[in-house]
Amino acid sequence: MTNPAPQPARYDELLAVPDHLVGEIIDGELTTSPRPAGRHAVASSALGFSLGPPFSFGTGGPGGWWILDEPELHLGADVLVPDLAGWRRSRLPDVPSDPYFTLPPDWICEVLSSGTARIDRGRKRDLYAREGVPFLWLVDPQEQSLEAFVLDRGRWTLAGTFTGQGAARVPPFDTIELELGRLWGG
Numbered sequence: 001m002t003n004p005a006p007q008p009a010r011y012d013e014l015l016a017v018p019d020h021l022v023g024e025i026i027d028g029e030l031t032t033s034p035r036p037a038g039r040h041a042v043a044s045s046a047l048g049f050s051l052g053p054p055f056s057f058g059t060g061g062p063g064g065w066w067i068l069d070e071p072e073l074h075l076g077a078d079v080l081v082p083d084l085a086g087w088r089r090s091r092l093p094d095v096p097s098d099p100y101f102t103l104p105p106d107w108i109c110e111v112l113s114s115g116t117a118r119i120d121r122g123r124k125r126d127l128y129a130r131e132g133v134p135f136l137w138l139v140d141p142q143e144q145s146l147e148a149f150v151l152d153r154g155r156w157t158l159a160g161t162f163t164g165q166g167a168a169r170v171p172p173f174d175t176i177e178l179e180l181g182r183l184w185g186g
Contacts, residue, residue, distance in 0.1 A: 025079040026123050033115045039141040044083045044111045046182040072100040075131045084109040104131040112140045135172045144184045
């Protein structure tokens with residue numbers, strides 16, 4: 001007797017995930033991870049605070065972006081929740097009223113933790129490439145590093161690894177200097 005093939009996870013199963021967990025559907029599988037811990041939250045919040053004024057609002061920068069915390073992305077059958085994502089307003093003039101986005105972002109940032117790094121560096125990164133997301137940042141608060149990737153012909157190319165406390169210009173937001181120390185709580 002053969003076992004039946006597992007059924008892909010359904011959205012109603014995702015909605016039933018307890019509030020203290022982040023749920024996603026990746027390659028048909030329901031995955032959960034704990035809510036962000038302190039260092040993770042500091043890095044994610046600091047990025048939002050740093051990028052929001054110049055890129056979302058045009059204060060001290062060019063504007064022209066939506067920078068959002070933990071948007072729910074419906075990309076084909078996959079439902080993903082990156083830590084941060086950004087859309088150029090030329091592609092997404094208005095934020096949809098739905099509680100999710102179907103248009104892939106122009107930039108995604110995943111803040112790595114021991115519970116998420118394997119998925120963020122693996123299956124999620126592959127899905128972002130499949131969907132044509134042009135820029136991906138992987139931020140590791142423990143290692144105090146930011147890896148910036150650019151999608152080139154469907155493959156990720158490392159644009160740079162930025163570490164320490166100094167300032168960095170990181171694509172696609174390289175019109176400003178990003179104070180790295182702020183991401184690590186400095």
